[in-house]
Each structure stands twice: as structure tokens, then as C-alpha cells.
Amino acid sequence: MASKAKKGQIMAVQPRKRGIGYYIQKDWQLYLMLLIPLVVVLVFKYAAYPGLRMAFMNYKPAKGYAGSEWVGFEIFQKIFKDKDFIRALRNSLIFNFVDLIVSFPVPIVLAILLNELRFPRFKKVSQTILYLPHFLSWVIVANVMYTMFKPDTGLVNNILVNNGIISEGIPFLTEKWHWAVSYTLINVWQTMGWGTIIYLAAITGINGELYEAANIDGANRWQKILHITWPGIKGTTVTLLIMNLGKVMGSNFERLDSFDNVQVREFQYQLAIYIYEKGLAGNNFSKATAVGLFQSLVGLILVLAADWFAKRLGEDGLI
Amino acid sequence: MRKKLTKVAAMAMVGAMALSSLAGCGSDSATTTAAATEKATEAEETKAEKTEAEETEAEETKAEETKGESAEGEAVDYTQYASTEEKDSYGEDALKNWEPFSEKVTLTIPVYDRSQAGLPAVDNNYWTQWVQRHFGDPMNIEVKYVAIPRNDVMTKYSTLIASGDQPTIMMEFDYPKVSQWANDGAMQPIDLEAFKEVAPTYYQSMVDSDTVQYSTINDDTYFVFAKRPATYTWITVVRKDWLDEVGMELPESYEEYTAAIDAIVEAGLCGDYPIGISLPNAAYITNFGYRDYPVNEEEWAIHSSLGTPAFTMEATKKMLKRQNDEYHKGYYSTEYDLDADGSQAKADFINGKTFSYSGYTAADCQWLNEFYQNNPDAELALASHWQSVEEGVTADHPVFRTDNPYGMAIGFSSNASEDELKAAWMYLEWMSQPDVLFTLENGYEGKQFDFNEEGLPELNTDYEGDDIMNYSANSDMTTVVHASREYGTIEQRLELVSPKGLPQDLSAEIVQRDAEWRELVEEGYGYTDPQFSVSIDSEAEYSATLLSLWQEYSVELTKCDPTEFDSLYEELSQEFLDAGYQEILDERLEAYQNGQTSHLPDTVQVQ
Numbered sequence: 001m002a003s004k005a006k007k008g009q010i011m012a013v014q015p016r017k018r019g020i021g022y023y024i025q026k027d028w029q030l031y032l033m034l035l036i037p038l039v040v041v042l043v044f045k046y047a048a049y050p051g052l053r054m055a056f057m058n059y060k061p062a063k064g065y066a067g068s069e070w071v072g073f074e075i076f077q078k079i080f081k082d083k084d085f086i087r088a089l090r091n092s093l094i095f096n097f098v099d100l101i102v103s104f105p106v107p108i109v110l111a112i113l114l115n116e117l118r119f120p121r122f123k124k125v126s127q128t129i130l131y132l133p134h135f136l137s138w139v140i141v142a143n144v145m146y147t148m149f150k151p152d153t154g155l156v157n158n159i160l161v162n163n164g165i166i167s168e169g170i171p172f173l174t175e176k177w178h179w180a181v182s183y184t185l186i187n188v189w190q191t192m193g194w195g196t197i198i199y200l201a202a203i204t205g206i207n208g209e210l211y212e213a214a215n216i217d218g219a220n221r222w223q224k225i226l227h228i229t230w231p232g233i234k235g236t237t238v239t240l241l242i243m244n245l246g247k248v249m250g251s252n253f254e255r256l257d258s259f260d261n262v263q264v265r266e267f268q269y270q271l272a273i274y275i276y277e278k279g280l281a282g283n284n285f286s287k288a289t290a291v292g293l294f295q296s297l298v299g300l301i302l303v304l305a306a307d308w309f310a311k312r313l314g315e316d317g318l319i
Numbered sequence: 320m321r322k323k324l325t326k327v328a329a330m331a332m333v334g335a336m337a338l339s340s341l342a343g344c345g346s347d348s349a350t351t352t353a354a355a356t357e358k359a360t361e362a363e364e365t366k367a368e369k370t371e372a373e374e375t376e377a378e379e380t381k382a383e384e385t386k387g388e389s390a391e392g393e394a395v396d397y398t399q400y401a402s403t404e405e406k407d408s409y410g411e412d413a414l415k416n417w418e419p420f421s422e423k424v425t426l427t428i429p430v431y432d433r434s435q436a437g438l439p440a441v442d443n444n445y446w447t448q449w450v451q452r453h454f455g456d457p458m459n460i461e462v463k464y465v466a467i468p469r470n471d472v473m474t475k476y477s478t479l480i481a482s483g484d485q486p487t488i489m490m491e492f493d494y495p496k497v498s499q500w501a502n503d504g505a506m507q508p509i510d511l512e513a514f515k516e517v518a519p520t521y522y523q524s525m526v527d528s529d530t531v532q533y534s535t536i537n538d539d540t541y542f543v544f545a546k547r548p549a550t551y552t553w554i555t556v557v558r559k560d561w562l563d564e565v566g567m568e569l570p571e572s573y574e575e576y577t578a579a580i581d582a583i584v585e586a587g588l589c590g591d592y593p594i595g596i597s598l599p600n601a602a603y604i605t606n607f608g609y610r611d612y613p614v615n616e617e618e619w620a621i622h623s624s625l626g627t628p629a630f631t632m633e634a635t636k637k638m639l640k641r642q643n644d645e646y647h648k649g650y651y652s653t654e655y656d657l658d659a660d661g662s663q664a665k666a667d668f669i670n671g672k673t674f675s676y677s678g679y680t681a682a683d684c685q686w687l688n689e690f691y692q693n694n695p696d697a698e699l700a701l702a703s704h705w706q707s708v709e710e711g712v713t714a715d716h717p718v719f720r721t722d723n724p725y726g727m728a729i730g731f732s733s734n735a736s737e738d739e740l741k742a743a744w745m746y747l748e749w750m751s752q753p754d755v756l757f758t759l760e761n762g763y764e765g766k767q768f769d770f771n772e773e774g775l776p777e778l779n780t781d782y783e784g785d786d787i788m789n790y791s792a793n794s795d796m797t798t799v800v801h802a803s804r805e806y807g808t809i810e811q812r813l814e815l816v817s818p819k820g821l822p823q824d825l826s827a828e829i830v831q832r833d834a835e836w837r838e839l840v841e842e843g844y845g846y847t848d849p850q851f852s853v854s855i856d857s858e859a860e861y862s863a864t865l866l867s868l869w870q871e872y873s874v875e876l877t878k879c880d881p882t883e884f885d886s887l888y889e890e891l892s893q894e895f896l897d898a899g900y901q902e903i904l905d906e907r908l909e910a911y912q913n914g915q916t917s918h919l920p921d922t923v924q925v926q
Binding site: 060061062063064067083084146150151152153174261262263265277278280281282283284285 | 481863
């Protein structure tokens, strides 16, 4: 990044001062296209901000903001006393950390492995197969998984039982501890292929001469990975890690709801479910907003802290 | 040239994208609550199946006979309302009392969308246009229908209310739901005297059914009520051929029932399990049979409800204990709790794997059609009402939940102007006119229906044309007037809705079971839930949580080790109370003690 900035300065050696109008006129099509994402961000991210006041009101949709009374931090106090909220928060944090620890390294390893493949067609086919699960929605993934992993009539258990490998079906998705493992591994399967893209792009950016030089020096594959490829993608990894830390407070309703069944609610009950159940099904928008706000604030703090930490370690960081 | 073309095309695409990304922001409130509504719609899609039948139980339980019984005893000549093609006008008697509005008034009316294949869109079809032609145009009203997904009514209304778009007429079968809307300020109080002026026929029907008393909540009048005629369309069938094979009679007690099931399992007639059950997805717990009889009114007032599961009631414990026992005898699938929408249980019966099934009957009854297609030689019988009666566990008679005395509870949007409110009342009155109602739920003679020899309209279920009627003979449109068709006597009505075209004629049995049920109810073995004239706020807040706990606990208690049942039930009951049920009970008790509830008939009560 630093080197890029320097290049920019060199380009501007002979500054013929031109107004902003000149650049807009010159590349107006590009600016017009930039407008679209800007509008989307403004409308869907910033225009919703005034709605946050709901968290401090006893908000009744039919009465509107004017007709609802202000209650200060009462909603927050209520939430933090709620046993269900504590359970949802605990589950969200634990599962998101586990997701991070298990799912985060897999695409890196996979990208390095894919990079080492030498037969181009095989590489392409493998990549396509790895990407595919990403395009399936959680609803579909969950339905397929339930059909395959039911304890008595599921395909996998049937095969295992019929071949005498086990005597009784394994409740992959219908017992909470089994569910926790399956739930995490299914996520790895679904996201790992897609996650490799950004690392493969980073690897492509590594100067080929470095590998040539290493070859001449007699480095083996392992050494090349360790001393060229890995340092080459380390910056990307740190950036992504920081961004993912922001998600630790998040909660994916679609994924959780698809994998819902009554015997695993002890673990499946996470913040998204809490918001849906208490806030929307219970018609309590104030609660939903308050929890959402809390999630975002903690997420923001985590990202800033991680960024600060990364900079201490000598990496680029985000901001 | 080519470059220019590409440029133009790119511009067009950019423009289209910009437009479509802006399309989301209709009104101000829509954007400010964007975060919330976004989640609501997402939830609506994925949760859809789960909340299914939350409302339907109101229909599933059998209807109580109301006083406003039309045509009972006296024969009505329906040919006066019939025509073979569209007439010039309908509902003249109502229309002549009103002046058209000087400025166009928009009236929005909810209509259930049941996603039925092969039927026209519910919010725009021949019959909605027919209403516009004969009611809207003459009165200068634009009648707009709003589709409400049947399996997710509450979320749809929530989003409409949140964006200030609630329809002029707001209605539901369950009182707690409409009272919640009223309490949240989404409905406006009305003046029943003024209503009576505009809609005398409709009001008279409320007087006849004795439902005016329920109009008021928290001292304000909000609701009017559609009629609920006596109907009996929910039936339970059993495999008569299996019983014959094992040499047994139709079970008349729980003892005989289990003996029959055991014999059937022994003979290897059923699939892996003899009974199909699925995850409970409604708050209503069918524990009426397990309650003490006569009934303690206070217990009834604080527990009995369609809106919140009465988990801590002793009757529920007995019911679950029996279920636990049956589960460990292998009566159910070990995976029944994964069947959240009942589709597996239905498929099992249709495929001839289970002993019994309950569902709606209709002249063109899909589940029975499919059943006989797969099992052409099977013979069915209607289950006895006594099948679950067991000394010491249930009451000594079968006891039923009878339905609300009304059909739809109808209120009016707080956003409706004076004219819109009047238009809504005019709509209700116009729909109540006999010729309007008759045409809307029968169509034209010789096309959608024909008169049978008794002079009653019999629907032609094969009819296909542009003017085909929507689900169940446009019942989702006529539901603002009455919950079901009412032609002829109860027996004649049942005759008309009995399944046709099957290898077996069940109509005689349906009529007989209905008569038995009616008799039991008259003897006092049927009663309904309490009605509150104040809103129970804690119920709105906790009912969703309690429903999900009920699902969890019922499965846990069904599958648990029988020796641990009692202690587990105690433990879960406490958790259930702590999760908000205690608050609801306290609030209800207070209302009961203040005389703000309806009462049980003396014959049913513990004296």
C-alpha cells in the first residue's frame, strides 16, 4: 500500500491544476456507476439510523415515533436481565468463535494446495466443485443434510447400520453436541471453496521471479510455500481476520433457522433467533432494535481493537 | 457506431439498476424501519412453515351451533338469487340506501392467500373485479384486495402496520390477535350506532348470533363479527379393513384402542409405526378431554386459550404422559419431531402406513382422493368420539372444545378516513345481501353449480373457466360475512361437503358422528375458551417464546425415560412459568376477578 502511494506522487510531478469538474466530465460514466453503490449504502445503511431511536422508546408501529413514549435505557436493562438473552449471547459468541477458528484457516490451506496443482484442467474442475456449495441457500443445504443425516431413516445412518459398522443411528443433527459439530463442519464445507478466491488472487500477485530464484537456490515445495507464498498472502489474511472478527457478534438467521429442530434449541438459540422470536414474532420492535444496536457496537469495538492490535504487530491493518 | 451502441446499452443498464435499487423506498416509514422490516420479510420466508396452522385451529375445532341459524326447518327458495349469467346489478336493496361518494374512495380488504395451485390470484380475479363492477363502480369506491399469506398472517400484518399500510378492514379468527392490534393502536374505535345505520343487515346478524357483547375491549368499541354457522368438516378416519383383519370392532374406549393398535402391529399391517403424529405447531393444546369435569371456572379462565400453550395445566401433564407411554410402545416415528408441518404424517397415511388421520372433508377432498388412489381396496370408518376415553386419565365422557360464537372478528384501520370507514361498512352490508352472497359462493347456475333435487346449490367441482371461483368457493372473500356456507339443514350441509367420487361413501357416517357430537355438546360436554374484555399485554409479549418452549418441552417429555417423566415435568413447568407464563396467569387472574371475562355455563362448572 505504501509503495502505491509513492507511485501516485510520482505521477503527479507536473501538476496542472484542474478542477473537480474536469475529472467528472472526463470520466462521468464511471462516476455515474459509482453513484449506484453510494445510493444503496446511503439509503439502506445510513437512512435507517434515525430508526435506532426505537431502542430507547416503547415503540408501537401503529402509533409511530410521535405517539410512542421515550423510556431511556429501560429496554436494555430488560434485555440484560433476560435469561434467554444471556443464553443467546453465549451461544452466539461460542459458535462464532468456533466458526472462526475452524472455518477461517481452511480456505488458506485450500488455496495454497490449489496453487500447487500443476495440471490446469484438474485444477479448474476442483475449483468449480469447491465453489458450488456457496451457491446453494442454507434452506436447501439444511434440507439435504437432514435427509441424509436423519438418525433412523437418513441415508448415511442406513448405510452405516446395514453394513454393521454401527448398531444404532448417530443423531448427527438431532442431539445438541452432535449438532454443534455437524453445524460447524457443514459451514466449513459450504464456505471454504468460495473463500479461496481472495487468497488465490493474492497468490497470483506474488512475483514469479521469487519462485524462480528459490528454485535456483534448490528450495523444495514446502520451503517455497513457507517462505514465499505464505508471506505473500499474510497481509490479506490479517485484513480478512480483522473483518471476520467483526462478525463474531453477528448471527445468521437463515442458517440457524434452517438447522432448527426442537432437540437442539439449547445450542441453536442464538441472537438472530432471539431477535426474531422476541422482537418480531412478539411484535416488539424496540427489543429487536436494541439487540441489533448492541450487536453492532460490540462488533465495531472488536474490529477497532483487532485493527489496533494488528498495527502493533507491524501489519497494515484496515484503517 | 458500435461503440456508441455499447455506450447506449451500458447507460440503459445503469439507469435500470439505479431505478431498481431505489424501488425499495416507497414511503418514509418504510426506510426508517428498513432494518426491522428486512428481517421480518426474511423471517416470513423461512419461518413460513413453522407458524402454519396457528390460526387454523379456530376452524379445526368444531363449530358451535349459533342462534342465528338460517333456514333451519324452513326451506328457502334459492332459485330467486340464482342466474345463469351475470346480471346488471347485485345487492340493490343495500345500494339504494346510499349516495355514491363525490370523490373516489379507496377501500382495502385482506384476503387469505393459501398458495393453491391452479387457482387465480386471490387479489385480482374475476370475482374481485365482479365486486368492483357491482359495488365499487356504482358507489365510486376503488376496492383493492391485499393478499395475506395464510400460514403467516401475523407477520404480514405486522409489516403492514409497521409501514402504516394496514388494510381498511383488519380481521382474524382469534380474539387475542385482533385485540393486540387494537391495543397497539392499529385500529380505531367505532360507534356501533353509526355502524348500525350504515349496515343494518350485518348488525342484525350480530344481534341474532348474540355477538355484540364481544365488541368492546378496554372500554372502547372496536369490533364487529362475522357469523359462524354450524359446520362439521373436521373428521378423523381409521382403517376399518385393518380392524376387520385382526377381528376387532371400532374402538369405543382407550383400552379397546390400544388393543386394536397392538393387534395391528402384531399382524404387521402398518409400516414402521402405526400412528402418525408430528411436531405441535399451534399454541392450542388439545387437552379438553383430560381436564377435570365439571370444570373449575378459575382454572379455565386463566389457562384455556388458543393463543398461549397451557403447559402447566394438570390436563396437559396427563396428555403428555399418555403420549410418552405410546412413544415407548413404538406407536410413533422416532423422528416425528422433525416433521414440523405434518407433511410426513399425511404422506404416511396416504401411503397406507398408518392407522388413522384427521383432516377437513370437502366435496372434492384431496387427501382422501390420494389415499384411495394408493389403497383402492382399503376401507375407512370415522373414529368414535369415545376412542380416547379412559377411566382415571380422561373425563368419563369425551369433552370437546367448541368454537367461538363468531367467525371473523373484524376491526378497522386507525389510518382510515371517515369516508373509508363508511365504505368499509357499506362493503360489509353489501356482501351480506343474499343475492350477492349466493352468487359469490356459488357462481352461475349451469356453470359453477346446479340445484340438486332438494333445491340446494351443489358445486360442480370440475368447472374450469375464467370465472372459476377461488379456494373453497370464494370462502376467503365471503368470510367477512360468515365462516362457511349455510344452505339447508345441518344434515343437508354435511351431505353437500361430504367427499364425492370415492370408492366408499362416508356421508352417512359423517352425519351420524356429527349428531353424536352435537348431542354430547348439548349435554354440556363441550365448551369454549374465555373471552376477555381487557387486553392481556403479557400474552402478546410472551406467546411466541412460550410456543417455541412448548414445542421443545412436549418432545422432550414424549421421548424421556418414563421413570423420569414426573420430575422432568416439574422442572420444565417451573421454567415455563419463569419464561413469562406466570405473568400471563397473574394478568388473566386479575381480569377474571374483576369480572372482565366471559363465564362457563352453570352445567359445566364445578358448583
